[in-house]
Amino acid sequence: MSPYEAILLTIITASTPLLLAAIGELVVERSGVLNLGIEGMMVMGAVCGFAAAHVTGSAWLGVLAATFAGIATSLLFGLLTQTLITNQVATGLAITLLGLGLSGLIGSGFVGLPGVKLANVSIPWLSDLPYVGRLIFGQDPLVYISIVLTVGVAYVLNNTRVGLIIRAVGQNHHSAHALGYRVVAVRYACIAFGGATSGLAGAYLSLVYTPQWIENMTAGRGWIALALVVFSTWLPERLAAGAYLFGGVWILGLYAQGMGIGIPSQLLSALPYIATILALVIISTNRRLSVINTPASLGQGFVPDR
Amino acid sequence: MQLILEKRAQASGLMNLLSPVLAILLTVIMGGLIFAAMGKPPLTALYLYFIDPLTSWWSIEEVLVKAGPLILIGVGLAVCFKANVWNIGAEGQFTAGALMGAIIPVLWGEWQSPFALVAMLFLGALGGALFAFIPAWLKTRFGVNEILTSLMLVYIAQLLLDWMVRGPWNDPHGYNFPKSASFEGWHLLPMWGDGRMHLGLVVSLVAALVLFWVMRHTLKGFEVNVVGSAPRAGAFAGFSQTKMVWFCFALSGGLAGLAGLIEVAGPVGQLQPNISPNYGFTAIIVAFLGRLNPIGVIFAGLLLAISYIGGEGVQIELGISDKTTQVFQGMLLFFILMCDTLILYRLKWISTQSSQQAIGDPS
Amino acid sequence: MLNKYNKNAQSTLLQVKSITKKFGEFYANDTINLSINAGRVHALLGENGAGKSTLVKMMYGALQPTSGTIHWQGNEVSIASPAHARDLGIGMVFQHFSLFEALTVVENISLALPPELRQGDLSHRIADLSQDYGLPLNPAALVADLSVGERQRIEIVRCLLQQPKLLIMDEPTAVLTPQEAQALFATLRRLVEEGCAVLYISHRLEEVKQICHDATILRHGKLVAEVDPQEETAATLAQLMVGASVHKVSRDNNDQVGDVLLELSNLYQNSSTPFGVDLVDVNLQVKSGEILAVAGIAGNGQGELFGVISGEECNPNQNAISLLGQAGDGLNINQRRCLGAAFVPEERMGHGAVEHLSLTDNILLSRHGCIDTHSPLDRGWLGIDKKQLAQLNQVIGADYDVRKSKEDAAAGSLSGGNLQKFVVGRELNRKPKVLVINQPTWGVDAGAAALIRQAVIDLSRQGSAILIISQDLDEIFELADTIAVMSRGQLSPIYAAGDLTREQIGLMMAGSHEQSDFNSNLDAGA
Known part of the structure; x- marks a missing residue:
């Protein structure tokens, strides 16, 4: 494998958790809900996925457990923001703080234990193709799932009735309610989807990226995923591009550290966070684009008249 | 039957007071259940957690020492959140304040005078405020969401601190441990009691009382309230949204920076990579539990300080991970948000006939 | 002339029997009976807050009655949801449209249709049907780009596609020009001839007389009369609605017009919101002792115009605003107040007043900026002078008849009319030299409207210059000395009120005065 292949491979590995978490949040936000709890859902997915895989020995059961952990955490968010109409920003923070604490508690018995790595899929012959073989046909299954999810979300949002309903609910919940759509139910479903993909993103960290449990191993990726959604102006195709760009920045920092050039390692570690801020600034200069695509009722609770 | 919310004609004053109590109660119950699930005696654990810290003077002092930064950061954030400005990067501003204030002991170690301490306090607040100006500028100039930028800056501040104490500001006599030289003399806050109590708590209480007056009685407090709850009415009143963002970040960043300086010039006594047990994030909970009211924040700060000390106690006595502290804090914020719903709404059972529609389809 | 005995008018379609709806302790509807027959236009009349909207929302399944029954074609039904109502054959066009701005016409319509009606080429069917009924629509257009009248067409077409019986x-017609309203009436007449029933909610009595066969009148949630509108006059109908004879606003001719106090010259302003309206070359003058009314359909730049004049949208880079003889462009709203101007925005709640704040706090909202009382309200660190605020609140409450549950109630607890009296009173109490009011009596009961209009006239006769922005032509003719019309961000020249007819204003509302796109394209190309 050539060095350039190796770099591209690691970039894909670094980008996939961002893409997974962000594609779910994109759907959540399109339905008019702002869930700032990605970091919390993701870290819960990571610890539950690791624990289940470690106990059962099956990485796939770990993935399943992570997904359910993400959904369960997201439904807590749904209960508060949709049923009890709490402030979505504060509730998202609560989910993050709770998730970080709870995962630490659950994971305290798993620190330093060997994990189970999700095996790569290797398509015979095709993965042996020069240059692109390993890259396109020899990834781990979650990479393919993330791509399928992205394409699926783009298709569903733009071409199906379900997508139309989600967009309608996100734009004007009063009108959607007046037409007889169950705003809260639609949003619950979207929130659960977001929880599932955040759980998957967490599983990716603890079952593929570094198959072990490390406290706070999400390291702010949930927040970067949130920034990516803003950066994408709520368009799945731009989201994917953004995620791979960010993965690239992340890996660039790691490689630069590895090569031991004279830049402080802390500066290189800070690159993804600095890049996030820069990306948000760049996208904001085209304000019209982001304003038009912004779901108009983003972050507002909905209580129907009775 | 189905449980629904019905909007109250007027916000319930009773629930406004009762909601934090209810939230604490629910947290305690859930906490007991978690302890039980872990196979620990729940009542003992809860006693160790919430009561034991108040049974000895030593631990009460510890609680007060921990409450200081929580209150100081919490009152700033309470004003911010009231104005609908979401600074969640107080942890970063805390770090920035500590770094900026440490310029004097690290670079001018020989300047020993009370003015040096005053200058440190000033620089601490300035450092926090300047660091908070980054998200404020990005928001007012480019319209970038302040939640994400202020949070990203937390990571950046921590990495900056890490670099400083390992690199330029590393203690030349410190055997390469990641820390600065220890602060001495007038570079430390006056201490009393058993040697842990310091000026910080007094500063926090004064800040809380001043902000209480400002929020309750002055035009500035009125402005915060109006801009936060009804932005268009704020524009009608001639209050500038932009200035409000700057004001909130200056205030909360300054107070967080001051808290950071007080922490390194007080209990910690030097710069090191870990100077905060998540004070900046816990203060978010403090602000909400205190109903975004500076007096309420004082009580909330004390309660969360107890949870820190209690968490340590439980860890020592029962061998439970100190992560329980974070779980308790998270649950507390969770339940307070939940109970706050009851201020504006009442719960009501209704028959289910109106909920028979198919999900998401009008036919 | 209306055909009173429509041949289709035999069968009772919908019957409401002693229906009651409570919100908390408040009776929005109190034991109301009503029956609607096929092939007739049935008017539901009442003041704002009389309970009309609540009643029809129950018929449409958007609200559930507290007690009472609804019968559809003779059978008792429980209408669980709007979808259920549509299944029965009930369609509704809301006052506030339930449309999605960033979706296309076809997407908007599709969202409201049951699966069997979504099949096939929906765009084509929309185009056909809208052509057929004289409601032209482009199915691919984005709703955000359409006028209010066009948006209403979407709502109507959306109902008609389901072939409703009611x-x-x-x-x-609240959002239509007089000409558009006539076109709508033609569509309604055709529908009725086809056997459909129409329940027509309005408080415009002339049009009720023009197109309705039956009329039911509500007052304070109760049914007060069922009448034949043809046998009533507008005055008797109004009396039934209001419950007392309507107070007529009195005005003498103003012959004391003085200096120009407010002037806009060649004002341009780009909208700060994505779906807003840009103001193009706006010119106007208001003199001391004069009331200028800006007429126009909502959403044609009136909100933006208000923002520019009030200083909420400040643009220091031009020299277009002159206020009491001074350049006003660079001044913020409080500086403009200090010069002697006062402003009343369209939205009472959330803009002119804050729902959860007390009335005294709401006074502070627009009165803290400059010293117009004997001592300052804002005393810096010493805090706000709450005693003085309480006195002001008492004076405003007494002078403008603000009815409230307690002296310093929360703004949100006041009825629409009382809150509007408070918001207007708060400004008039200062005796401003220039007053700008956007929709002075929108959604306000007749008593409050009369009080507000009289107060505005009285102020102008004391030498103030007043600018009213309104979409209510009755109100405009009652108040205005001069009239200009706004459409798509452009303002017509100013005419004396006596020189204009409703029809002329209607044409200008539709844009007859606008500079044509053709010319401006030529300019751009040159």
Whole structure:
């Protein structure tokens, strides 16, 4: 494998958790809900996925457990923001703080234990193709799932009735309610989807990226995923591009550290966070684009008249 | 039957007071259940957690020492959140304040005078405020969401601190441990009691009382309230949204920076990579539990300080991970948000006939 | 002339029997009986807050009655949801449209249709049907780009596609020019001839007399009369609605017009919101002792105009605003107040007043900026002078008849009319030299409207210059000395009120005065 292949491979590995978490949040936000709890859902997915895989020995059961952990955490968010109409920003923070604490508690018995790595899929012959073989046909299954999810979300949002309903609910919940759509139910479903993909993103960290449990191993990726959604102006195709760009920045920092050039390692570690801020600034200069695509009722609770 | 919310004609004053109590109660119950699930005696654990810290003077002092930064950061954030400005990067501003204030002991170690301490306090607040100006500028100039930028800056501040104490500001006599030289003399806050109590708590209480007056009685407090709850009415009143963002970040960043300086010039006594047990994030909970009211924040700060000390106690006595502290804090914020719903709404059972529609389809 | 005995008018379509709806302790509807027959236009009349909207929302399944029954074609039904109502054959056009700005016409319509009606080429069917009924629509257009009248067409077409037996229309002409309203009436007449029933909610009595066969009148949630509108006069109908004879606003001719106090010259302003309206070359003058009314359909730049004049949208880079003889462009709203100007925005709640704040706090909202009382309200660190605020509140409450549950109630607890009296009173109490009011009596009961209009006239006769922005032509003719019309961000020249007819204003509302796109394209190309 050539060095350039190796770099591209690691970039894909670094980008996939961002893409997974962000594609779910994109759907959540399109339905008019702002869930700032990605970091919390993701870290819960990571610890539950690791624990289940470690106990059962099956990485796939770990993935399943992570997904359910993400959904369960997201439904807590749904209960508060949709049923009890709490402030979505504060509730998202609560989910993050709770998730970080709870995962630490659950994971305290798993620190330093060997994990189970999700095996790569290797398509015979095709993965042996020069240059692109390993890259396109020899990834781990979650990479393919993330791509399928992205394409699926783009298709569903733009071409199906379900997508139309989600967009309608996100734009004007009063009108959607007046037409007889169950705003809260639609949003619950979207929130659960977001929880599932955040759980998957967490599983990716603890079952593929570094198959072990490390406290706070999400390291702010949930927040970067949130920034990516803003950066994408709520368009799945731009989201994917953004995620791979960010993965690239992340890996660039790691490689630069590895090569031991004279830049402080802390500066290189800070690159993804600095890049996030820069990306948000760049996208904001085209304000019209982001304003038009912004779901108009983003972050507002909905209580129907009775 | 189905449980629904019905909007109250007027916000319930009773629930406004009762909601934090209810939230604490629910947290305690859930906490007991978690302890039980872990196979620990729940009542003992809860006693160790919430009561034991108040049974000895030593631990009460510890609680007060921990409450200081929580209150100081919490009152700033309470004003911010009231104005609908979401600074969640107080942890970063805390770090920035500590770094900026440490310029004097690290670079001018020989300047020993009370003015040096005053200058440190000033620089601490300035450092926090300047660091908070980054998200404020990005928001007012480019319209970038302040939640994400202020949070990203937390990571950046921590990495900056890490670099400083390992690199330029590393203690030349410190055997390469990641820390600065220890602060001495007038570079430390006056201490009393058993040697842990310091000026910080007094500063926090004064800040809380001043902000209480400002929020309750002055035009500035009125402005915060109006801009936060009804932005268009704020524009009608001639209050500038932009200035409000700057004001909130200056205030909360300054107070967080001051808290950071007080922490390194007080209990910690030097710069090191870990100077905060998540004070900046816990203060978010403090602000909400205190109903975004500076007096309420004082009580909330004390309660969360107890949870820190209690968490340590439980860890020592029962061998439970100190992560329980974070779980308790998270649950507390969770339940307070939940109970706050009851201020504006009442719960009501209704028959289910109106909920028979198919999900998401009008036919 | 209306055909009173429509041949289709035999069968009772919908019957409401002693229906009651409570919100908390408040009776929005109190034991109301009503029956609607096929092939007739049935008017539902009442003041704002009389309970009309609540009643029809129950018929449409958007609200559930507290007690009482609804019968559809003779059978008792429980209408669980709007979808259920549509299944029965009930369609509704809301006063506030339930449309999605960033979706296309076809997407908007599709969202409201049951699966069997979504099949096939929906765009084509929309185009056909809208052509057929004289409601032209482009199915591919984005709703955000359409005028209010066009948006209403979407709502109507959306109902018609489902071939309703009963069409409910909530204040449909409030957003239409007189000409558009006539076109709508033609569509309604055709529908009725086809056997459809229409429930027509309005408080415009002339049009009720023009197109309705029956009329039911509500007052304070109760049914007060069922009448034949043909046998009533507008005055008797109004009396039934209001419950007392309507107070007529009195005005003498103003012959004391003085200096120009407010002037806009060549004002341009780009909208700060994505779906807003840009103001193009706006010119106007208001003199001391004069009331200028800006007429126009909502959403044609009136909100933006208000923002520019009040200083909420400040643009220091031009020299277009002159206020009491001074350049006003660079001044913020409080500086403009200090010069002697006062402003009343369209939205009472959330803009002119804050729902959860007390009335005294709401006074502070627009009165803290400059010293117009004997001592300052804002005393810096010493805090706000709450005693003085309480006195002001008492004076405003007494002078403008603000009815409230307690002296310093929360703004949100006041009825719409009382809150509007408070918000207007708060400004008039200062005796401003220039007053700008956007929709002075929108959604306000007749008593409050009369009080407000009289107060505005009285102020102008004391030498103030007043600018009213309104979409209510009755109100405009009652108040205005001069009239200009706004459409798509452009303002017509100013005419004396006596020189204009409703029809002329209607044409200008539709844009007859606008500079044509053709010319401006030529300019751009040159």
